[in-house]
Each structure stands twice: as structure tokens, then as C-alpha cells.
Amino acid sequence: MHNVYREIASWLEPLGVNVRIDAVGNFRALYPRDRKSDPRLLIGSHLDTVPNAGRYDGILGVVIAAALIEAWHGEKLPYAVELIGFSDEEGARFGVPFIGSRALVGRVDDDLLNSQDAAGTSAEQAIENFGLHPADIPDAGLHANVCGYLEFHVEQGPVLEQLALPLAAVEAIAGQTRMKFAFRGRANHAGTTPMHLRADAVAAAAEWITIVEKEANAHPEMVATVGSVIASPGAANVIAKEARVSLDVRHRTDDVRVGAVEKLTEQAKQICSRRRLSLNYSTLLNQPAVAMDPFLIEQIEIAIGASGCKPYRMVSGAGHDAMIMAEKVPAAMIFLRTPGGISHDPAEAVLAEDVAKAIECGMHLLHQLASEADFLKGTPRA
Ligand SMILES: [Zn+2]
Known part of the structure; x- marks a missing residue:
């Protein structure tokens, strides 16, 4: 034993x-x-x-x-x-x-x-x-x-x-939802590319992450977390072509959680279309x-x-x-x-x-x- x-x-x-x-x-x-x-x-x-x-x-x-x-x-x-x-x-x-x-x-x-x-x-x-x-x-x-x-x-x-x-x-x-999102833009030189000609994946992800926090604050007892952010290629002088981020949303009421997740997914799409990026996402866990x-x-x-x-x-x-x-x-x-x-x-x-x-x-x-x-x-x- x-x-x-x-x-x-x-x-x-x-x-x-x-x-x-x-x-x-x-x-x-x-x-x-x-x-x-x-x-x-x-x-x-x-x-x-x-x-x-x-x-x-x-x-x-x-x-x-x-x-x-x-x-x-x-x-x-x-x-x-x-x-x-x-x-x-x-x-x-x-x-x-x-x-x-x-x-x-x-x-x-x-x-x-x-x-x-x-x-x-x-x-x-x-x-x-x-x-x-x-x-x-x-x-x-x-x-x-x-x-x-x-x-x-x-x-x-x-x-x-x-x-x-x-x-x-x-x-x-x-209940808990776990998802992963990939914001996809275009890598380019950080010194020579003017701001208005960029498709910066990290800037897009960052804009969305602040919305995740706001959405959680809008619902009593909701918690939402982006615990992982991976930029690639991940160099100080290169505009990131991709930002992969995680999402974890939890709430006692399934409808409230699912509604918030749908809204956040929609926001990510809007940010990507406004910034001329593409978006990929998938759901890893949807637990009532x-x-x-x-x-x-x-x-x-x-x-x-x-x-x-x-x-x-x-x-x-x-x-x-x-x-x-x-x-x-x-x-x-x-x-x-x-x-x-x-x-x-x-x-x-x-x-x-x-x-x-x-x-x-x-x-x-x-x-x-x-x-x-x-x-x-x-x-x-x-
Ligand atoms: Zn335990």
C-alpha cells in the first residue's frame, strides 16, 4: 500500500x-x-x-x-x-x-x-x-x-x-468555456512600415483583450481571462504576423456565459475586419x-x-x-x-x-x- x-x-x-x-x-x-x-x-x-x-x-x-x-x-x-x-x-x-x-x-x-x-x-x-x-x-x-x-x-x-x-x-x-483565437496579420519591418499600412496581429489582440476584461466586469460574478498570448515571429523590430491567445470564461449561469462568449467572438471578428486581419478560433471546452x-x-x-x-x-x-x-x-x-x-x-x-x-x-x-x-x-x- x-x-x-x-x-x-x-x-x-x-x-x-x-x-x-x-x-x-x-x-x-x-x-x-x-x-x-x-x-x-x-x-x-x-x-x-x-x-x-x-x-x-x-x-x-x-x-x-x-x-x-x-x-x-x-x-x-x-x-x-x-x-x-x-x-x-x-x-x-x-x-x-x-x-x-x-x-x-x-x-x-x-x-x-x-x-x-x-x-x-x-x-x-x-x-x-x-x-x-x-x-x-x-x-x-x-x-x-x-x-x-x-x-x-x-x-x-x-x-x-x-x-x-x-x-x-x-x-x-x-460553467466554463475555453477557446483559442489566432489573430493573423502581416509581418513587416518595425522601422519602415508606417502605422496606417500595418496589419499588426498583437495590436489587434491587445484591443480585444481589453474588451474581454470589460465584458467580464459587465456581468456580476463573471470571470474572464486571457492567460496566454503568443506573438510570432516574436521579435522587437518585427510587426507580429500572428497573435495566438487563450480565453477562459466562467459563470454560474450557462446562458450568461455563452452569451458573453458569442459577443466576444463577434468583437474579435469586427476588430480583425477593421484592421484587415483574419481570425481563426476554436472551442476547447464548453462545460455547463x-x-x-x-x-x-x-x-x-x-x-x-x-x-x-x-x-x-x-x-x-x-x-x-x-x-x-x-x-x-x-x-x-x-x-x-x-x-x-x-x-x-x-x-x-x-x-x-x-x-x-x-x-x-x-x-x-x-x-x-x-x-x-x-x-x-x-x-x-x-
Ligand atoms: Zn482541489
Whole structure:
């Protein structure tokens, strides 16, 4: 067993859990071990991370789940808890995110298994190299008695810190569009070509990028980013013939996001025609927003209030395993304040008192759900 699994197992096994590693490497611990046929609440997050990462993204949610099982130990609740540590959420190795949670909802397909890492190793081969059997992946699927999924996670942004709040209920995970644009003009000498006779690709892209920022500012809660600009030939004394730029637009409402993306595409065309350039573009990702379960959001707010904190609802701009789990079961998330709003960086931090509040909130939530018979009877959605 890999070190991280062994470590978590060593905390949980004395409490009486059934630990297994499923066929895509998810850590799964059922508590109590003998309650396989009871309604089952899943609590977890991911164990993997990104290169040069912080210490809390993902793993904090797994540790909080373990703390809840520990705190609950000795009490009797009318359901079992399955702690899940997802094996691959970030997609850092194979470029495909959510391998762990996709196995639970039955969406590990050949495309995913054939995707390769930088060294040319396929995901399928990596699974075998890890001592697991890809043929067993269907056994990783959701148990029929699962009534819901909860995930504690660092916010990874500055919103809660700015509001001076330790916790929030996540009401939706924003939809996302990713596109690439190529503005194509004509290369020429930077010294001899008068301004009015140029077809400058970088100047055209720059004009458009400021419009991207304005468009995002015009819609509450929209974020839009041009994170990559590549000019070619890329020399100080040559007018650029091409500027390739990326676009990332996120919003909770799909119509608003799609409308903004259409408008931005139209603006890029207009800029190019006015400046006598051509435009090429393609869409890489068009991912709808995912709503979290309204009943669980309400229960989380009650639990946050019972912990002495002010309830707050927010949208997650980042993707999480919860949005994959929401395809099949009621799912919801609890965010913890992120000092400085810094994540995916070694400076990522949490406040110990916020973690204590999260565990307190989790305990209230587990007790509240114990008296919700309809919720516990829930079956996976088709
Ligand atoms: Zn994460």
C-alpha cells in the first residue's frame, strides 16, 4: 500500500473501518465496517495535487472526513459513512481531470485509459504499474445505497477572507468555456512600415483583450481571462504576423456565459475586419455549470449557523469532484477560508480555528441528516 493510503488507514482502522483501494486508486473506507447495506453518506476529496502545490488543496477534505469519523466514533447514526480520497482530480499527469470520481459515476472510458503522460505511459498502464487491475474499474462504481456526497475544500480564492467568514456553502460550480483565437496579420519591418499600412496581429489582440476584461466586469460574478498570448515571429523590430491567445470564461449561469462568449467572438471578428486581419478560433471546452443539491445546501447553512458562524452561499469558480458526483447523487461542498486567497502554491494555508469550525459544522450536519429519512432513502439518480 502506498504511504499516503497507509497513513490514513492507520488513523481509521482502530475505529473499525473497512479499507480498500479501488481499481483507479481511490482510497475508500467504510465506517462502521459491518454496515454495508445501510444508507451511505460519502465524504471526501482528492489525494493528488499539482506540481509545486500547497498542503491543503484536496487532502484537507480527506483529513476532515477522517476527523468526523473519529468524532462520531461511539455514537450510533442511522447510516454509514464512506470516506473517499480520490486518486486523480487535478489531471496533472494525464491531462484528464477527475479520473477518481469518474470511476464512481461510471465514466472511465477508453479515451481516458489511453491518455498518456509526458513519458508516454498510458493511464491504463499506470494503473497496472500501481498493482491495480483496470478490468475491476466497474467495481469502483457507486454503491446502490449512497444517499449523498459531501466535500470540504479550501476556497482557493479571496472571497471568504474578504468577508471575514470561515465557512461557506457552495451552491454551484461555475460553467466554463475555453477557446483559442489566432489573430493573423502581416509581418513587416518595425522601422519602415508606417502605422496606417500595418496589419499588426498583437495590436489587434491587445484591443480585444481589453474588451474581454470589460465584458467580464459587465456581468456580476463573471470571470474572464486571457492567460496566454503568443506573438510570432516574436521579435522587437518585427510587426507580429500572428497573435495566438487563450480565453477562459466562467459563470454560474450557462446562458450568461455563452452569451458573453458569442459577443466576444463577434468583437474579435469586427476588430480583425477593421484592421484587415483574419481570425481563426476554436472551442476547447464548453462545460455547463453544475448546481449543488438544494436540500444539502440548506442543511449546510443550518450547520454553519449552529457552529456559531454566519451562513454564506457562493459559487465555485474551480472544478471539483463534487460536480462529477452530482451526476449521480445529491452533492454539496463546504468551503474553508483561504488566507491570502492563495492556492496551487506552497504558500497555500488554512487557519486552525477554521478547520475546527469545519469539523464542528460537519458534526452538526451528520446529526441533522440522521433525522432526514427521505434523504437517507434516496437512491442514485439515473
Ligand atoms: Zn482541489
